[in-house]
Amino acid sequence: MKSRHLHPEPAREIALSGLKAVMSSGTALDEWLEKNEPYHQLEPRDRRFCRRLLASSLRHHGQAMQALRHYIPRPPKGRQQMATYVLLLALTELIWLDGKSHAVVDQSVRLIRSVGLEHLHGLINASLRRCVKDIDANADIITTWRHDHAANFPDWISSQLIADWGKEKANDIMAASLMPPPLDLTMAASEPGTTDIWAEKLGGYALPQGSVRLNEGAPYRLDGYADGKWWVQDAAATLPVQMMGDIRGKHVIDACAAPGGKTAQLIAGGAYVTAVDLSAGRLERLRENLNRLNMSADVITANILSWSPDQLVDAVLIDAPCSATGTIRRNPDKLVHAKPSDIAMLGNLQTDMISHAATWLKPGGILVFATCSLFRAEGEDIAARIAEDTDLIPDPIDPQIYDGFAPVAGNDAHMLRLFPDALITPDNAITTADNENTMTHGNDGFFMARFHRK
Structure with missing residues (x-):
């Protein structure tokens, strides 16, 4: 069966819809995800991937737009705007999430066809393959994009951070603000040893101020949630x-x-x-x-x-x-x-x-x-x-x-x-x-x- 007859992965379709909704209509990410029934119907692993791809594409949207304009000096717009969103997802996954190049390119071509822009599949394919080539070659341009944290921030935010804290610290703040958050839990009980016990039980580690930190996880699926042993904070x-x-x-x-x-x-x-x-x-x-x-x-x-x-x-x-x-x-x-x-x-x-x-x-x-x-x-x-x-x-x-x-x-x-x-x-x-x-x-x-x- 030819690839043009294959549908993209549902998680990527949902991420594409979410990126469009958040960037074009002012919708809040968490609000959109909470109300999106197809998102909740995904398997847990796919749901985590969908949210990570969508959130990362928002975090790095300015950097990804730099990459997009490098490979396509005149990005699609108007009725072809969905192609820009497809590219933002793909470039984010390739450059910041270490996405597997073959899968990213293939799924992006499927996505562009799924939104009725099949005539752009060659442009999408070629531009993403150029990006893959640059990543494989450790090209300087990739490093430049990765370091330009300020590209993701509105000028008024970056300017105010610089005015308040100086340019060097402002850049550190912006870089730290692009980090994906962990899951921190506050314990309901204050007895000595409670934090260490739950850190071991949940596979996390205890923080000095008393929280338990996990890299990720769906809170309602974790031990202790239903029993009220902790809350997310x-x-x-x-x-x-x-x-x-x-x-x-x-x-x-x-x-x-x-x-x-x-x-x-x-x-x-x-x-x-x-x-x-x-x-x-x-x-x-x-x-x-x-x-x-x-x-x-x-x-x-x-x-x-x-x-x-x-x-x-x-x-x-x-x-x-x-x-x-x-x-x-x-x-x-x-x-x-x-x-x-x-x-x-x-x-x-x-x-x-x-x-x-x-x-x-x-x-x-x-x-x-x-x-x-x-x-x-x-x-x-x-x-x-x-x-x-x-x-x-x-x-x-x-x-x-x-x-x-x-x-x-x-x-x-x-x-x-x-x-x-x-x-x-x-x-x-x-x-x-x-x-x-x-x-x-x-x-x-x-x-x-x-x-x-x-």
């Missing part, structure tokens, strides 16, 4: 709660609480928790997560700018809405969706939230502010403004809390800035993002600050 995301210190028996408000990882941490730490969020849908997910973990909290749907508790509380955690640039590795669609106008608006919102939440605290009560942003405007600048404009007093962070991380030097003792390469792990000798099969896993980028009320 990036290692860096656990630190804001740890910064609060001993919360046993204290009343803590978790503002912007959904989907509930930090809420669960607070409950596991012995606090009585009021979880507040504006989104009823996201709070429903929080309730589901707490039910699985056999935990409970007072859950309230409200805008925290217009809501206040009946009584003053011991502590407040605000993981505020932000640009989420620190989570690009988990949400690579942000590379094609984020807009610069968001930053000023979000900075004002963060300031207003903290100022209002400060009024909820008892004298001496603790407020921890956190964002998963890489920008000073959503971190250090906000913390400085709060110290000047409210009755919140900067409160030093215990350095033992961030053991295992390499924070940014130079900040005041009440601030903690973590870049996406801050986590020190057993494989941290590998520091480049030139090939997704040889990366460290890093952490989400975060800013955190601790205050107490006068």
Whole structure:
């Protein structure tokens, strides 16, 4: 049977549809995958491949476009735009995922035929074979593309990173942001040895701050998921709660609480928790997560700018809405969706939230502010403004809390800035993002600050 009569692999067809949806219509990657029934019908191995190919093609879309324009100076567009998406998938798989050249070329030709562009199959075939030849020859152009991490970032993001941190560190941040994320788990039990036991049981390894790290995996298929022994949470995301210190028996408000990882941490730490969020849908997910973990909290749907508790509380955690640039590795669609106008608006919102939440605290009560942003405007600048404009007093962070991380030097003792390469792990000798099969896993980028009320 001739190859033109063969269908492409379903996982690749779904990846192609997803890439088009995310890049052309502003759809979020995870939202699209969650609603795509054919994706969920794939075998687990094919589902993992589909998501990896799709996410990697978004992470490396700028670099892959450089390669595409090299081999095809006038890329297909208009009614032939699907050919560009086929090429982006293929070039990403060849250059960054070590894809088997014969399979990638063959499947790409099948894909182009499946979308009614058979007349372009020769162009696709020839351009990809040229790329394979360059890879096999270790051509300088391949190395150049692999090193140009900034090509994937909108100019406004790369420019702001350079302005905030300098060109060299900005490039390191962008490289780390392209790393595919691992699966970090937070343990529900805090007894000594729990992390090591579950690390061995799940085939992962224990991180210094208490998480278990796995390279990958479907959480709901892992031992302990149904029994509520752990929940999924990036290692860096656990630190804001740890910064609060001993919360046993204290009343803590978790503002912007959904989907509930930090809420669960607070409950596991012995606090009585009021979880507040504006989104009823996201709070429903929080309730589901707490039910699985056999935990409970007072859950309230409200805008925290217009809501206040009946009584003053011991502590407040605000993981505020932000640009989420620190989570690009988990949400690579942000590379094609984020807009610069968001930053000023979000900075004002963060300031207003903290100022209002400060009024909820008892004298001496603790407020921890956190964002998963890489920008000073959503971190250090906000913390400085709060110290000047409210009755919140900067409160030093215990350095033992961030053991295992390499924070940014130079900040005041009440601030903690973590870049996406801050986590020190057993494989941290590998520091480049030139090939997704040889990366460290890093952490989400975060800013955190601790205050107490006068």
